[in-house]
Amino acid sequence: MGNPEHRFPSIHVAGTNGKGSTSHMLAAILQSAGYRVGLYTSPHLKCFTERMRINGVQMEQEAVVDFVAQHQALLEEIQPSFFEATVAMAFWYFAAKEVDIAIIEVGMGGRLDSTNVITPELCVITTIGMDHQQYLGDTLPAIAAEKAGIIKPGIPVVISHYQEEVADVFLGRAQSLGAPLVFARELVHLEATADAGMYRMGRSKAAYSFEHFTLALKGSYQLENVRGVLAAIPFLQASGWEISEAAVLQGLEQVQTLTGLKGRWQELGRDPLILADTAHNVDGIRHVMQQLKAYPYRKLWMVLGFVSDKALEPVFALLPEDAEYVFTAPAIPRAFKLEELEKALAPKRWKRHFIAGVPAALQFAKENAAPDDIIYVGGSTFVVAEIDEL
Structure with a gap:
């Protein structure tokens, strides 16, 4: 295809949790600064x-049709995976x-991920947790080693969240490649306030003059993500x-609204309050x-579904x-089938219902919840995707 990934600057974002939110924040800030910004994320x-x-x-x-038409012979010859073909399509489109500039979110891992053919301006790695162990390893250092595979010679890398058990993995990889590495907490001192989405800046090496800012993305877990973003901007x-700074604050x-991000601690209704989030692994939950x-x-109602892996x-x-x-x-x-879930949950004494179809399950909760209840919908990105109100 002529290496379309070489025809635009990029930022590469990896991690177990938070890489999607981080990618959207970076895109929004760069858009606010007046740039034409490509954003590649997954899944949809x-x-x-x-x-x-x-x-x-x-x-x-x-444009999807045009891509396939132009490259059909090549696609049939190489037989790429769905994800590989999609990454190639994104690079072709952005070029x-x-x-x-384009913000490129890693699909899974990093070292062997299809996106790892770019030479970015900057790498950002978010929180490391247990997910996709069958592919990435069953310890945090093993998973971190796969994420660290996006680090390139001489390219700066920001680690959003300092985790003692994996810090040496990132330091070792960066030092071996001569890549400047910083843990975001060393540059940006930040704390959440009592108001949802409001943050207070402390004394930081990253020289921002504002003392407070508002983040449209709610959820306490965004603290580490936004710290990583603020460390990346310098x-x-x-x-x-x-x-x-005005572009940072606006982004x-x-x-x-700037990037179209959905499903991150998103409020879908009130009386009862309905919240949806794409958290889908242990750290996220x-x-x-x-x-x-x-x-x-x-009372808390939890509408949950999972995938079988x-x-x-x-x-x-x-x-x-x-x-x-x-x-x-x-x-x-x-999908984790309902009959299998029933078996897995047999020892539990929880009050539970099994309803086929995400819209029907959410409707059941809405019909039975009181106005002062909360309904939470999640367990999988694919569950959130099927909410009609999203």
Whole structure:
């Protein structure tokens, strides 16, 4: 295809949790600074073309058709995976549309990920947790080693969240390649305030003059993500990208409207309050449960579904016994089937219901919840994707 990935600057974002939010925040800030920004993320929620956006606008379906038409012989010869073909399509699209810069989110891992053919301006690695162990390894250092595979010779790398058990993995990889590495906490001192989405800046080596800012993305777990983003901006500025503090503030405050991000602690209704989040592994669900504790409610309803390649017992161990559960299954082949869920949950004493179809499961919860209850919908990105109100 002529290496379209060499025809635009890029930022590479890896991690177990937070890489999607981080990618959207970076894109929103660069858009606010006046740049034409490509954004590649996965998976999509509603439509395939969500994966490729330019300044928040999805790739045209006609462009997908054009890509396949132009490259059909090559695709049939090479027989790439779906993800490989999609990454190639994104790079072709961003090159053809002459973006100023593209934010590229890793699909899985990093070292062997299809996106790892770019030579970016900057790498950002977010939180490391247990996910995709069958592919990436069954310890945090092993998984971190795969994520660290995006680090390139001489290319700066920001680690959003300092985790003692994996810090040496990143330091070792960066030192061996002569890549400047910084842990975001060394540059940016940040704390969440009592108001959801409000943050207070402390004394930071990254010289921001503002003391407070608002992040459109709610959820306490965004603290580490936004710290990583704020640590990344000075590296971009040092490379010649003109990004004002006003652009930073606007990008963070308007990230959803600028980039079209959905499904991150998203409020879908009130009386009862309905919240949806794409958290789908142990670390993600742990943050969800911590966040829910901050809300007053009479009863918590949890509408949950999962995919079959996830270990569910560690997730079940985090869930409260006094919630009312509505289990469902997303309409994909990888879904954890309801009959299998019933077997897995047999020893539990939870109050639970099993309802086929995400819309029907959510409707059941809405019909039975009181106005002062909370309904949480999640367990899998694919569950959130099937919410009609999203």
